[in-house]
Amino acid sequence: MNIEVRSMKNAAELALAEVFASAKATLPGNGAVAALREAAFRRFEVEGLPHRRIEQWKYTDLRAMLGEAKPLASAPGATAKTQARDAGALLADMGARRLVFADGAFVPELSDVTALEAGLTIRSMAEALAAGDPLVAAHLGKVVDGDGVVALNTALMGDGAMIHVAAGATVERPIHLVFFAGDDRPASLFTRSLVVIEKGARVMLVESHEGGTEHQINTVLEFVVGDDAHVDHVKLTGGGSGVVHVSSLMASIGAHARFNAFTFNTSAAVVRNQLFLRFDGEGTVAGIRGASLLKGKQHADTTVVVDHVARGCLSREMFKMVLDESSRGVFQGKITVRQKAQKTDARMMTQALLLSDECEADHKPELEIFADDVQCGHGATTGALDDDLKFYLMARGIPRKEAEALLVQAFVGEAIEGIEHAGLRDALMDSVVAWLRARAG
Amino acid sequence: MPAVQETIERVRRIDVDQYKYGFVTDIESDKAPKGLNEDTVRFISAKKSEPEWMLNWRLDAYRRWLTMKEPTWARVDYPKINYQDYYYYAAPKKKLNSLDEVDPEILKTYEKLGIPLREQEMLAGVARPEGERRVAVDAVFDSVSVATTFQAELKRAGVIFMPISEALREHPDLVKKYLGTVVPSSDNFFATLNSAVFSDGSFVYVPPGVRCPMELSTYFRMNEKDTGQFERTLIIADKGSYVSYLEGCTAPMRDENQLHAAVVELVTLDDAEIKYSTVQNWYPGDAEGKGGIYNFVTKRGDCRGARSKISWTQVETGSAITWKYPSCILRGDNSRGEFYSIAISNGRQQVDSGTKMLHLGKNTTSRIISKGISAGKSSNTYRGQVMAHKRAKGARNFTNCDSLLIGDKCGAHTVPYIEAKNSSAKIEHEATTSKISEEMLFYCRQRGLSAEDAVALVVNGFVKDVLQQLPMEFAVEAQKLISISLEGSVG
Numbered sequence: 001m002n003i004e005v006r007s008m009k010n011a012a013e014l015a016l017a018e019v020f021a022s023a024k025a026t027l028p029g030n031g032a033v034a035a036l037r038e039a040a041f042r043r044f045e046v047e048g049l050p051h052r053r054i055e056q057w058k059y060t061d062l063r064a065m066l067g068e069a070k071p072l073a074s075a076p077g078a079t080a081k082t083q084a085r086d087a088g089a090l091l092a093d094m095g096a097r098r099l100v101f102a103d104g105a106f107v108p109e110l111s112d113v114t115a116l117e118a119g120l121t122i123r124s125m126a127e128a129l130a131a132g133d134p135l136v137a138a139h140l141g142k143v144v145d146g147d148g149v150v151a152l153n154t155a156l157m158g159d160g161a162m163i164h165v166a167a168g169a170t171v172e173r174p175i176h177l178v179f180f181a182g183d184d185r186p187a188s189l190f191t192r193s194l195v196v197i198e199k200g201a202r203v204m205l206v207e208s209h210e211g212g213t214e215h216q217i218n219t220v221l222e223f224v225v226g227d228d229a230h231v232d233h234v235k236l237t238g239g240g241s242g243v244v245h246v247s248s249l250m251a252s253i254g255a256h257a258r259f260n261a262f263t264f265n266t267s268a269a270v271v272r273n274q275l276f277l278r279f280d281g282e283g284t285v286a287g288i289r290g291a292s293l294l295k296g297k298q299h300a301d302t303t304v305v306v307d308h309v310a311r312g313c314l315s316r317e318m319f320k321m322v323l324d325e326s327s328r329g330v331f332q333g334k335i336t337v338r339q340k341a342q343k344t345d346a347r348m349m350t351q352a353l354l355l356s357d358e359c360e361a362d363h364k365p366e367l368e369i370f371a372d373d374v375q376c377g378h379g380a381t382t383g384a385l386d387d388d389l390k391f392y393l394m395a396r397g398i399p400r401k402e403a404e405a406l407l408v409q410a411f412v413g414e415a416i417e418g419i420e421h422a423g424l425r426d427a428l429m430d431s432v433v434a435w436l437r438a439r440a441g
Numbered sequence: 442m443p444a445v446q447e448t449i450e451r452v453r454r455i456d457v458d459q460y461k462y463g464f465v466t467d468i469e470s471d472k473a474p475k476g477l478n479e480d481t482v483r484f485i486s487a488k489k490s491e492p493e494w495m496l497n498w499r500l501d502a503y504r505r506w507l508t509m510k511e512p513t514w515a516r517v518d519y520p521k522i523n524y525q526d527y528y529y530y531a532a533p534k535k536k537l538n539s540l541d542e543v544d545p546e547i548l549k550t551y552e553k554l555g556i557p558l559r560e561q562e563m564l565a566g567v568a569r570p571e572g573e574r575r576v577a578v579d580a581v582f583d584s585v586s587v588a589t590t591f592q593a594e595l596k597r598a599g600v601i602f603m604p605i606s607e608a609l610r611e612h613p614d615l616v617k618k619y620l621g622t623v624v625p626s627s628d629n630f631f632a633t634l635n636s637a638v639f640s641d642g643s644f645v646y647v648p649p650g651v652r653c654p655m656e657l658s659t660y661f662r663m664n665e666k667d668t669g670q671f672e673r674t675l676i677i678a679d680k681g682s683y684v685s686y687l688e689g690c691t692a693p694m695r696d697e698n699q700l701h702a703a704v705v706e707l708v709t710l711d712d713a714e715i716k717y718s719t720v721q722n723w724y725p726g727d728a729e730g731k732g733g734i735y736n737f738v739t740k741r742g743d744c745r746g747a748r749s750k751i752s753w754t755q756v757e758t759g760s761a762i763t764w765k766y767p768s769c770i771l772r773g774d775n776s777r778g779e780f781y782s783i784a785i786s787n788g789r790q791q792v793d794s795g796t797k798m799l800h801l802g803k804n805t806t807s808r809i810i811s812k813g814i815s816a817g818k819s820s821n822t823y824r825g826q827v828m829a830h831k832r833a834k835g836a837r838n839f840t841n842c843d844s845l846l847i848g849d850k851c852g853a854h855t856v857p858y859i860e861a862k863n864s865s866a867k868i869e870h871e872a873t874t875s876k877i878s879e880e881m882l883f884y885c886r887q888r889g890l891s892a893e894d895a896v897a898l899v900v901n902g903f904v905k906d907v908l909q910q911l912p913m914e915f916a917v918e919a920q921k922l923i924s925i926s927l928e929g930s931v932g
Contacts, residue, residue, distance in 0.1 A: 363857075379872070382829075
């Protein structure tokens, strides 16, 4: 590797080295898993915490934002468990199968793992790691090459979900991963999930993150999507006003599959959502969408890397940011089309709506094209609400705040419409309305 | 249909070896010793009989350069440059007093290039068509300006147009006031190197309220082996003035890589406008990527005054490597920046080019139109930044970057940075990458055009928005250049 080893480590990096040294003996898994952790931590040590001089982290200086590293979370207490029972309420009407994780650990008594549909297997990641599950050996850490924060997660991963959907199986009920951080003591959480969907299977996975005070959350979800599979993924990121949340979704997608992902951010102090997607088989259709509603001093960064390796895939991306007060929204999107990926059709749209003069929007949509027979494009817009539209509504007797709220709803709605599940779509729109109401009040 | 198969065949056969300006002129030249150290800097400064402050300015830059690292962020790949292996100064040996003393060999060179250097010849044309525009030329051969035409007429208008070395002697206060204020000598690795060793370039000052009576033009040519050309251009448009400036470049074919690290600084005061056009046709190297010019250029305009305007237009067809980001600092309220670019890469050329529009003043507007065409095994990157500062209320930007791919061995990349720091800023960006659509080709062919003519027609349409921005003389040349660079693939 071409990166110089920096001799100057900051407090957080030194603390993480100590955490790893003292915790590695007790973290789940040994043998191959322990070796994987060691290798990952060495990579992290070389790269360090990402900072603004690293191009992909130009707008989110994680090294500075973290300040110091919090200790690893201990097993969840009774309070955390009680609170976790009510977490993810927004999605209560979906009839989803809940898997609850409090302070990063699986809580079986709050989770619904009975009467699993045919072909569906669910296991806690800690258990899978400890047992040396063959799926872990085959896929964990191998799906897509991530970056330093993914390596840090691999080194310190504690628990999460391991889900397998057998070939041809259709999982009727959505699966809801409920992550909840208690509010007693700020801690670091490293959750890791692996979802393997075999050929022709179908599943919907929802993830929600809530709670925490000044918690530092690093969560990784790996998807292995087989040929002809159909996968929907929705991630809702919330959390206390001091939470730093770094999330990486990595997916390798087979041929003729459908893959939809949606990320929705409304709270936490700092959110970095990274999505690394690779199209390995031809003819796949993917929709990657998301929305961030930010206020106060919130900072949300969505970074999407789409790698078209196989030919004839279609990808659509649409990201919306609504920024109020002194918040900062970042979108970085990179579409790579390899030489063999002829007939690729890739579109990316990123839009920011600025509601105050203190906020900041940064966009970096990138195209990297090595094949000639392609249709690729991106668009980016930044601006305030259109005065003409506002005037139109106000001329019809709608008060200013309401008119603004209507326009914001329409703006965000464009991205939310892409979600196939009607109940979820409505739940998210309700949440947008609630955010706007809090703003108005 | 990834380009027409026969097209690919022809591109391979013809390729970039078709560079028609690749001749060498045999003239005696006066060179500084090879390599770079403080003595080289002193040598250049002494040759130019520069004032003491200028020598110190250069030495400061040189010392700073020693502490800097060559940038690596651009998407270009080249073997490490040995900066000690170049001649930093080469000049035709004879000292010149008037145009008549210019070495006939040099004049022949310029004739081959089709530059109307000798105004007599221009004026000899008995019946010049009504309203034909004349162009004043400052020709730079290797490092030294050899002739500036139309001096007398420009003087009457009050326009100063002369080699910067001469300006340092005749108008030291003006130069001192503006030099390095747009691109500071510490700006970046290549600009700092230029600040230390620049040998010549053009200086233009347009006094308040004057509309420069003719187009000003510089022609750069690198002739000497192993030379680097480091020219420095400084253009100042005082209040309410206007000037249009053209720049063209060629170099002979050589196996080794020649270095070109120029700095261009533009300053517009209140209500002034500068239109800066470039046709860059340095030798691109052969089909295997051997030889060619490394073109590392820092160009920046400062719209210092209110309602001022700077417009960059560039047609980039040459150079093995292009690293160039003509930018505008929109400081004055209601000022405007424009960037129109056509970047064509073929063979093994690598282009990393784009612009920066930094909106600082209120109601500043900018427009970016970039058209990239990549063929052969080349790589063509657009890299640009649009930033609206907190104070830049009502800033407005529109960006459009389109890339066209001809053949499946080349790459086209787009890397925009869009940063808005206030809500009244409105920024729009769009980019597309595609090949020429089969429907378009089919439509043309159905109407009796050959495959090659059809491609040519579509490419011409693709770059039309930018070509229209060029002054007429250049537009014709640019169109010719585009067809030469893509010969075989666009007919």
